[in-house]
Amino acid sequence: xxxxINFVGxxxxxxMASAVPLILASCGELITExxxxxxxxxxxxxxxxxxxxxxxxxxxxxxxxxxFGAMLAGVLISTIFxxxxxxxxxxxxxxxxxxxxxxxxxxxxxxxxxxGIPGKxxxxxxxGLKDTMPLLSPILFGHSVVFYFAFALPFxxxxxxxxxxxxxxxxxxxxxxxxxxxxxxxxxxxRYACILYGGAMCGLAGAxxxxxxxxxxxxxMTGGRGWIALALVVFSTWNPIKILIGxxxxxxxxxxxxxxxxxxxxxxxxxxxxLPYIVTIIVLVVISRDSRKIRLSTPSSLGKSFYKDN
Amino acid sequence: MIxxxxxxxxSRAIFFLTPVLAIFLTLAAGGLIFYILGFKPFEAxxxxxxxxIADMYGFSELLLKATPLCLIAIGLSFCFKSNxxxxxxxxxxxxxxxxxxxxxxxxxEQEGFYILPIVILAGxxxxxxxxxxxxxxxxxxxxxxxxxSLMLVYVSKLILDYLVVGPWSNPEGFNFPETRQFTDSAxxxxxxxxxxxxxxxxxxxxxxxxxxxxxxxxxxxxxxxxSGFSLKTAKYAGYKGKKMIILVFLISGACAGLAGVGxxxxxxxxxxxxxxxxxxxxxxxxAFLGRLHPVGIIFASLVVAITYLxxxxxxxxxxxxxxxxxxxQGMILFFLLASDYxxxxxxxxxxxxx
Numbered sequence: 001x002x003x004x005i006n007f008v009g010x011x012x013x014x015x016m017a018s019a020v021p022l023i024l025a026s027c028g029e030l031i032t033e034x035x036x037x038x039x040x041x042x043x044x045x046x047x048x049x050x051x052x053x054x055x056x057x058x059x060x061x062x063x064x065x066x067x068f069g070a071m072l073a074g075v076l077i078s079t080i081f082x083x084x085x086x087x088x089x090x091x092x093x094x095x096x097x098x099x100x101x102x103x104x105x106x107x108x109x110x111x112x113x114x115x116g117i118p119g120k121x122x123x124x125x126x127x128g129l130k131d132t133m134p135l136l137s138p139i140l141f142g143h144s145v146v147f148y149f150a151f152a153l154p155f156x157x158x159x160x161x162x163x164x165x166x167x168x169x170x171x172x173x174x175x176x177x178x179x180x181x182x183x184x185x186x187x188x189x190x191r192y193a194c195i196l197y198g199g200a201m202c203g204l205a206g207a208x209x210x211x212x213x214x215x216x217x218x219x220x221m222t223g224g225r226g227w228i229a230l231a232l233v234v235f236s237t238w239n240p241i242k243i244l245i246g247x248x249x250x251x252x253x254x255x256x257x258x259x260x261x262x263x264x265x266x267x268x269x270x271x272x273x274x275l276p277y278i279v280t281i282i283v284l285v286v287i288s289r290d291s292r293k294i295r296l297s298t299p300s301s302l303g304k305s306f307y308k309d310n
Numbered sequence: 311m312i313x314x315x316x317x318x319x320x321s322r323a324i325f326f327l328t329p330v331l332a333i334f335l336t337l338a339a340g341g342l343i344f345y346i347l348g349f350k351p352f353e354a355x356x357x358x359x360x361x362x363i364a365d366m367y368g369f370s371e372l373l374l375k376a377t378p379l380c381l382i383a384i385g386l387s388f389c390f391k392s393n394x395x396x397x398x399x400x401x402x403x404x405x406x407x408x409x410x411x412x413x414x415x416x417x418x419e420q421e422g423f424y425i426l427p428i429v430i431l432a433g434x435x436x437x438x439x440x441x442x443x444x445x446x447x448x449x450x451x452x453x454x455x456x457x458x459s460l461m462l463v464y465v466s467k468l469i470l471d472y473l474v475v476g477p478w479s480n481p482e483g484f485n486f487p488e489t490r491q492f493t494d495s496a497x498x499x500x501x502x503x504x505x506x507x508x509x510x511x512x513x514x515x516x517x518x519x520x521x522x523x524x525x526x527x528x529x530x531x532x533x534x535x536x537s538g539f540s541l542k543t544a545k546y547a548g549y550k551g552k553k554m555i556i557l558v559f560l561i562s563g564a565c566a567g568l569a570g571v572g573x574x575x576x577x578x579x580x581x582x583x584x585x586x587x588x589x590x591x592x593x594x595x596x597a598f599l600g601r602l603h604p605v606g607i608i609f610a611s612l613v614v615a616i617t618y619l620x621x622x623x624x625x626x627x628x629x630x631x632x633x634x635x636x637x638x639q640g641m642i643l644f645f646l647l648a649s650d651y652x653x654x655x656x657x658x659x660x661x662x663x664x
Contacts, residue, residue, distance in 0.1 A: 090647040093395055097594060098647065102640025108633035224464050231457045270472035277461040284453050291452040
């Protein structure tokens with residue numbers, strides 16, 4: 001069997017493409033969690049982003065309005081979560097679940113009028129360079145701007161958390177809200193900001209799915225990716241660079257299904273579809289087994305409400 | 311001037327009043343959404359919440375939907391009370407349905423009084439087995455139960471899909487993704503001629519009574535409560551934390567499994583792709599709305615069951631999309647959580663002089 005080297009490049013590129021929404025959502029959630037807030041509404045925010053992006057694109061015809069509109073929709077829906085958990089001091093887990101249920105419902109309600117409408121072509125960058133190098137060209141060139149942004153995001157996030165003053169503040173708030181508050185940091189404000197940022201990234205992840213990856217609106221099209229993104233944050237032990245690795249593994253598992261079927265491997269399709277979920281569980285077990293390591297890397301106040309008497 | 315003050319103690323009266331407040335707020339917000347969508351708010355709400363249960367048939371349908379919700383929510387309350395976040399009841403329901411459905415298929419075209427009890431037991435065991443996965447992974451491998459139980463929902467639905475399309479599909483079924491019809495001996499008896507309400511409701515009522523007894527009359531119930539308040543205290547008191555975690559997961563898995571049995575041996579009568587319209591997720595809301603109290607859960611399951619019926623009626627009569635039901639469910643939980651603020655804080659009116 002002769003393996004065409006460009007074909008390998010195309011497979012890698014398709015794995016990367018399916019990793020994009022996971023990277024975006026995980027990096028957003030990572031910032032939220034680093035500030036001490038556990039937002040389980042990722043799936044809900046993504047699906048809201050997906051329908052908002054697709055609907056705005058269809059109605060306005062503008063891709064730019066659609067992409068930013070989807071991010072804004074993510075921000076708006078996460079504001080509900082922020083208001084409840086930060087101002088009304090509600091339980092993070094329950095509020096996040098409500099957000100997901102609500103988001104799926106609202107998206108299907110809005111999406112009713114957009115089922116079956118074909119998407120638009122999303123412009124790609126560096127298309128002229130596509131045939132310049134074997135193997136590398138399909139990986140490096142001819143992708144959407146969101147694709148490039150997603151692969152830069154873990155590095156930006158890492159730099160932000162480690163090297164900038166604001167990043168330091170976010171970490172301080174997540175690790176010890178009491179002492180951060182005593183230092184004069186407005187914990188509530190920082191957490192609000194981190195939640196809304198997470199919402200924007202999840203909205204973008206959703207828009208990528210409905211506008212670029214499978215350019216159409218399908219009900220429930222996020223299909224659990226939001227939950228896998230949450231698992232990836234644990235997998236990464238809250239280190240953005242490792243999100244990149246994790247997202248590539250899960251992207252690979254998604255892509256492998258299609259190729260296994262194409263080659264004619266006789267495994268039930270349901271088993272292949274279940275693979276990412278099963279692997280998520282296995283990976284979580286392997287990572288979490290070392291409880292000391294998890295405790296050291298988890299933001300200390302994760303999921304705990306902070307209330308300051310004034 | 312109004313000042314917000316923290317209460318010394320959470321108010322007990324408000325604890326049981328806020329769910330009612332949450333329901334009213336949801337209705338108000340729902341009316342607003344209908345208005346935005348271009349419907350007459352009151353008419354839409356009437357079709358959503360009153361028309362579906364206005365006759366005997368509707369009332370029977372209400373109980374039919376409330377039964378699995380109540381059963382699962384009772385099970386979940388064991389988990390939630392003790393701070394275990396089992397959100398994969400939908401998966402445990404599905405797996406319970408798979409196991410009991412498999413057993414029911416073994417008795418194809420056989421008759422006998424012993425068949426139904428075996429089928430029911432199989433469902434409970436299936437649910438327990440499936441719930442034991444996140445429980446064991448949590449206790450022995452420190453793995454987050456939220457993510458594991460949720461991932462298993464997707465896996466269970468794919469297993470069901472594989473079985474009804476492949477090995478278990480009806481040989482005479484023209485390749486429809488469904489199994490053979492179960493024998494009558496494997497079906498839960500109907501309670502009234504012409505109505506779909508079946509004997510599964512007694513399983514739910516039994517669960518209510520048993521859980522009330524366990525919560526308020528046994529040492530285990532007390533242990534669960536303490537662990538829910540503070541894991542540190544529970545450890546200090548020497549409670550066997552791991553055993554309890556596994557136990558509450560098994561209980562809630564059994565309840566979800568039984569709900570699965572109720573669905574397939576009650577109204578459905580066979581296995582097919584969709585054994586549950588997300589009862590397992592909706593039951594989380596029911597458990598909270600019912601304040602994790604057995605009696606509260608009965609009322610909550612009836613209220614939330616209306617959203618299922620209402621969504622169907624509103625779709626037929628007013629072309630309101632059926633997902634409105636889910637929107638209502640999400641809103642109920644939002645408003646409930648928000649009104650919890652009143653539990654811990656109160657508004658104090660202070661004169662201008664101070």
